[in-house]
Amino acid sequence: MTAEQQEYLKYGGIAVGTGLLVYLIVKSSKDSGGGQQDPTGNDNTGGSGYYEAPFNAQSVAENLFSLMDGYGTKEAEIIAELTAVNQSQFAKVVQAFGQRPYYLFGSNDWFGTMHGLKYWLQEELGVTSDYYRTLKLKYPNYL
Numbered sequence: 001m002t003a004e005q006q007e008y009l010k011y012g013g014i015a016v017g018t019g020l021l022v023y024l025i026v027k028s029s030k031d032s033g034g035g036q037q038d039p040t041g042n043d044n045t046g047g048s049g050y051y052e053a054p055f056n057a058q059s060v061a062e063n064l065f066s067l068m069d070g071y072g073t074k075e076a077e078i079i080a081e082l083t084a085v086n087q088s089q090f091a092k093v094v095q096a097f098g099q100r101p102y103y104l105f106g107s108n109d110w111f112g113t114m115h116g117l118k119y120w121l122q123e124e125l126g127v128t129s130d131y132y133r134t135l136k137l138k139y140p141n142y143l
Protein backbone atom coordinates (compact mmCIF):
# COMPACT_ATOMS: atom_id res chain seq x y z
CA MET A 1 0.00 0.00 0.00
CA THR A 2 1.39 3.37 -0.96
CA ALA A 3 1.41 6.39 1.28
CA GLU A 4 -1.22 7.95 -0.99
CA GLN A 5 -3.56 4.97 -0.56
CA GLN A 6 -3.12 5.15 3.21
CA GLU A 7 -4.15 8.81 3.11
CA TYR A 8 -7.32 7.92 1.17
CA LEU A 9 -8.20 5.23 3.71
CA LYS A 10 -7.60 7.56 6.64
CA TYR A 11 -9.76 10.40 5.28
CA GLY A 12 -12.36 7.96 3.96
CA GLY A 13 -12.69 6.53 7.46
CA ILE A 14 -13.10 9.99 8.96
CA ALA A 15 -15.78 10.86 6.40
CA VAL A 16 -17.74 7.67 7.11
CA GLY A 17 -17.38 8.16 10.86
CA THR A 18 -18.61 11.77 10.67
CA GLY A 19 -21.56 10.78 8.52
CA LEU A 20 -22.54 8.08 11.01
CA LEU A 21 -22.26 10.52 13.91
CA VAL A 22 -24.49 13.08 12.16
CA TYR A 23 -27.01 10.36 11.37
CA LEU A 24 -27.14 9.23 15.01
CA ILE A 25 -27.58 12.81 16.29
CA VAL A 26 -30.39 13.57 13.84
CA LYS A 27 -32.09 10.23 14.58
CA SER A 28 -31.96 10.66 18.36
CA SER A 29 -33.34 14.21 18.20
CA LYS A 30 -36.24 13.00 16.07
CA ASP A 31 -36.94 10.10 18.42
CA SER A 32 -37.10 12.16 21.57
CA GLY A 33 -40.83 12.52 22.06
CA GLY A 34 -43.74 13.55 19.83
CA GLY A 35 -44.18 16.74 21.83
CA GLN A 36 -41.72 18.52 19.59
CA GLN A 37 -44.31 18.71 16.81
CA ASP A 38 -46.45 20.97 19.00
CA PRO A 39 -44.19 23.57 20.61
CA THR A 40 -47.11 25.30 22.34
CA GLY A 41 -48.18 22.08 24.07
CA ASN A 42 -51.84 23.10 23.85
CA ASP A 43 -52.86 20.23 21.61
CA ASN A 44 -53.92 22.29 18.60
CA THR A 45 -52.70 19.69 16.16
CA GLY A 46 -56.23 19.12 14.94
CA GLY A 47 -55.68 15.41 15.34
CA SER A 48 -53.39 15.32 12.32
CA GLY A 49 -50.27 15.15 14.47
CA TYR A 50 -48.84 18.16 12.70
CA TYR A 51 -48.66 21.63 14.14
CA GLU A 52 -51.32 24.03 12.90
CA ALA A 53 -51.51 27.78 13.43
CA PRO A 54 -53.32 28.72 16.64
CA PHE A 55 -57.06 28.74 16.05
CA ASN A 56 -59.64 30.25 18.38
CA ALA A 57 -63.02 28.66 17.63
CA GLN A 58 -64.79 30.69 20.34
CA SER A 59 -63.54 33.94 18.84
CA VAL A 60 -64.77 32.97 15.35
CA ALA A 61 -68.14 31.88 16.80
CA GLU A 62 -68.59 35.24 18.57
CA ASN A 63 -67.58 37.16 15.45
CA LEU A 64 -70.11 35.21 13.37
CA PHE A 65 -72.77 35.84 15.99
CA SER A 66 -72.17 39.60 15.97
CA LEU A 67 -72.29 39.62 12.14
CA MET A 68 -75.67 37.82 12.16
CA ASP A 69 -77.33 39.27 15.25
CA GLY A 70 -79.76 42.16 14.98
CA TYR A 71 -81.51 43.45 11.87
CA GLY A 72 -79.84 42.47 8.60
CA THR A 73 -76.85 40.29 7.83
CA LYS A 74 -73.24 41.10 6.94
CA GLU A 75 -72.95 38.34 4.32
CA ALA A 76 -69.60 39.28 2.83
CA GLU A 77 -68.03 39.65 6.27
CA ILE A 78 -69.34 36.22 7.29
CA ILE A 79 -67.68 34.68 4.24
CA ALA A 80 -64.48 36.61 4.99
CA GLU A 81 -64.52 35.46 8.63
CA LEU A 82 -64.58 31.84 7.43
CA THR A 83 -62.05 32.18 4.61
CA ALA A 84 -59.19 30.56 6.53
CA VAL A 85 -61.38 28.13 8.50
CA ASN A 86 -61.16 24.53 7.32
CA GLN A 87 -63.82 21.89 7.93
CA SER A 88 -62.32 20.40 11.11
CA GLN A 89 -61.94 23.90 12.53
CA PHE A 90 -65.50 24.72 11.51
CA ALA A 91 -66.66 21.74 13.59
CA LYS A 92 -65.12 23.45 16.63
CA VAL A 93 -66.81 26.74 15.69
CA VAL A 94 -70.18 24.94 15.54
CA GLN A 95 -69.47 23.52 18.99
CA ALA A 96 -68.37 26.90 20.38
CA PHE A 97 -71.46 28.59 18.94
CA GLY A 98 -73.72 26.03 20.59
CA GLN A 99 -77.44 26.78 20.70
CA ARG A 100 -78.64 30.38 20.74
CA PRO A 101 -82.21 31.77 20.75
CA TYR A 102 -83.21 32.94 17.26
CA TYR A 103 -86.27 35.00 16.39
CA LEU A 104 -87.03 36.92 13.17
CA PHE A 105 -83.61 38.44 12.43
CA GLY A 106 -81.32 37.66 15.33
CA SER A 107 -81.04 36.64 18.93
CA ASN A 108 -84.02 37.16 21.19
CA ASP A 109 -84.08 35.84 24.74
CA TRP A 110 -87.87 36.24 25.08
CA PHE A 111 -89.28 34.93 21.81
CA GLY A 112 -86.34 33.04 20.34
CA THR A 113 -86.07 29.29 19.95
CA MET A 114 -82.71 27.59 20.48
CA HIS A 115 -80.82 26.79 17.30
CA GLY A 116 -77.25 25.95 16.30
CA LEU A 117 -74.96 27.70 13.82
CA LYS A 118 -76.33 25.78 10.81
CA TYR A 119 -79.85 27.14 11.38
CA TRP A 120 -78.54 30.63 12.05
CA LEU A 121 -76.55 30.69 8.81
CA GLN A 122 -79.53 29.31 6.87
CA GLU A 123 -81.85 31.96 8.29
CA GLU A 124 -79.40 34.82 7.90
CA LEU A 125 -77.90 34.00 4.49
CA GLY A 126 -80.90 32.19 3.01
CA VAL A 127 -80.63 28.49 2.20
CA THR A 128 -80.70 29.12 -1.56
CA SER A 129 -78.26 32.04 -1.53
CA ASP A 130 -74.83 31.81 -3.15
CA TYR A 131 -73.33 32.70 0.24
CA TYR A 132 -74.86 29.68 1.95
CA ARG A 133 -74.16 27.38 -0.99
CA THR A 134 -70.52 28.43 -0.96
CA LEU A 135 -70.25 27.56 2.73
CA LYS A 136 -72.16 24.30 2.27
CA LEU A 137 -69.64 23.23 -0.37
CA LYS A 138 -66.82 24.11 2.00
CA TYR A 139 -68.31 22.36 5.06
CA PRO A 140 -70.49 19.56 3.63
CA ASN A 141 -70.40 17.62 6.90
CA TYR A 142 -71.82 20.46 8.97
CA LEU A 143 -74.13 22.54 6.75
Ligand SMILES: [Ca+2]
Pocket: 067, 068, 069, 070, 071, 072, 073, 105, 106, 124
Ligand atom coordinates in the same frame (compact mmCIF):
# COMPACT_ATOMS: atom_id res chain seq x y z
CA1 LIG B 1 -79.64 39.27 11.41
